[in-house]
Amino acid sequence: MEVYKDPVMLPCCHSFCKACLYDWWRENVTRQCPVCRRCSSMTDPPSNLVLKNLCDTFSQQLNRPSLPEAICPHHKEKVQLFCLDHQQPVCLVCRDSRAHHEHKFRPINEMAQYYREQLQKSLLPLQDRLRISSDVIHHWYQTSEYIKQEGDRTEKRFQEEINKMRDFLQKEEQERVQAVRTEVQQKVSLMEQHVAALSEEMETLSNTIKQTQEELKASDATFLQTYSGAVRRVQQAPLKVIPQIASGTLVDVAKHLGNLSFNIWNQMKDLVSYTPVVLDPNTANRSLFVSNNVRR
Known part of the structure; x- marks a missing residue:
């Protein structure tokens, strides 16, 4: 209901104030998104820098006090023009003074708007970089979650193979x-x-x-x-x-112990197999699915 304060982003792309999100989590058994109820395993969600900067800018504009009109320090008159040669605001008296003889002038509001647009354009690459960085952080967060899931699947498959040999x-x-x-x-x-x-x-x-x-x-x-x-x-x-x-x-000790390891290994050949080519699921095309034993 208010402007975001220290916003963080969950894997489901919903953003919340950090303090509000932690209060919500303390009242619930699991760490869920308050909107879509999707569970999150990360205890410290990343900051949503794009949203934070927008909120900071919005708050500054709301809290900005009304500025007094600019006054020329030389003639104590209201500045209404902008000297293109000196690149500074001036009053009407300055325009007719010797210091600005034959200089070019423009209305101060026109030049202010022009320079605002130029400065806004110069911010575009920074804003793009910030947006890209935020997307990268979100992607890395999702990758971190996927790594955990992949580790669990690999560990489970490993245990299944070991249990088969153990049995x-x-x-x-x-x-x-x-x-x-x-x-x-x-x-x-x-x-x-x-x-x-x-x-x-x-x-x-x-x-x-x-x-x-x-x-x-x-x-x-x-x-x-x-x-x-x-x-x-x-x-x-x-x-x-x-x-x-x-x-x-x-x-007959020789019958029971002779070549014991070799005989057991020889009987295990039907249980295990060797594949000279192993597929890498991390480099496979997204449209391909690799089997659990990474053979096909």
């Missing part, structure tokens, strides 16, 4: 760990069976030895009566060859 590696790890654990369980179970069989044989031999030693301690008559049975029992005792650890009993 593959986790699955590969689970399968290989499960294979090792299955082999360990099978071979430990086999070793336990061998231990149980050998322990049973040892118990039989221990009982035979203990019973025979008891018979050896008996009297001669008793010993001779049990001798034949003792000999037969000893001869029937199992004397199998003690089994040794056979080949393949241990975990």
